[in-house]
Amino acid sequence: MTEMADIDIEQLQSWQGRSETIEDVLWPTQARALAATLDRDPQSLAAGDPLPPLYHWIYFPILSLSSELAADGHAKKGGFMPPVPFPRRMFAGARVDCEGTLRLGERVRRTTSIKSVVYKEGRTGPLIFVTIAYELASDDGARLVEERDLAYRQATSASGSKRVGELVAYDDASFTRVVEPDEALLFRYSALTFNGHRIHYDLPYSQSEGYPSLVVHGPLIATLLADLVVHETGASHLAHFSFRAKRAFYLGEPIRLVGWQGADDVTLRAFGDDGIERFEARAVLP
Secondary structure, eight states, rough: OGGGGOHHHHHHTTTTTEEEEEEOOOOHHHHHHHHHHHOOOGGGOOSSSSSOOOOOGGGGGGOGGGGGGGGSSSSSTTTOOOOOOOOEEEEEEEEEEEOOOTTTTEEEEEOOOOOOOEEETTTTEEEEEEEEEEEETTSSOOOEEEEEEEEEOOOOOGGGGGGOOOOOOOOSSSEEEEEOOOOOOOHHHHHHTTTGGGGGTTTHHHHTTOOOOOBBBHHHHHHHHHHHHHHHOOOOSOOOEEEOOOOOOBBBOOOEEEEOOOEEEEEEEOOOOTSBBBHHHHHHHO
C-alpha cells in the first residue's frame, strides 16, 4: 500500500501548467451514435445543429497505442498526465461553461492544461486530485470551457467501498427518468469515448480494484442528467453544467435521474435504488 511518505507531491505538481492543443471535427455520426446509446432518436441530429450538452466528451480521444496502455487499460501515466501512484481513478466532477454555440460538423481546437495536483486525506484514505482545464474553440468564436476533477485513491475491499449516503425526497421533482445500465450500455459508451478503463467491462479486474461489479462511467451519468434537461425543457444547449460524483453506480443497479426546474436553471440528482443520492448536478438554461 502506498503511504504519504512514498509520494513525492512536489514532483507530481511539476506537471502543473503542461498543456497541449489538438483539433477534431464534431462529426454528426459520432453524436448520433451517442444519442442512440442514450436511447434518443439519432436522426434528430444533423450537421449545423448545436452540439448537445456534454457530447464534447466523445471527441478528441487519446489515441494511445495498445502497447502503451497500463494494466488498468488507460494510457500509462507519466506522459501528459502525472504518474500518480494510486490504482483507482474516478471522474469526480466537472464544471462546463459555454459561450456561443458549438455546432455539429465544425472543426474545433481543444487546449488542455494541467491546472493543479492536490493531496488530501479523505474518509477512505489518501486522495490525490488532478484538475484539468479544457478550452474548445471554433473559428466563429464559440467557446466551451471546462474544469475536470480526477480523483486517485488506493484500492480497497468491496465492503470498504460502501458508504452511508444522504436520503433525499424527490416526490416534488419536475421530472424523472430511470435507466437500468447493462453491459451493452457500458460497452457502447466506452467505445464512443475510446475509454479502455477495465473497471467498465472486465469484471475480475474491477473486483481486483475493490469494486463489487462493473462500474458505470461517471461521465455517462452526467450526460444522462444533461440529456434529461434537454429532453424535458426543449433547450438545444446549456449555458452551464456542473456535477459532483458522491458514490459509484454498478452494473444492473437502476439509476433514478431527477430534476427540479427553476426559473433559469435545473437542480439535478441521481439516486440509487436505496434512495441514496449518488450524484448532484446543476444546469443553467441559455
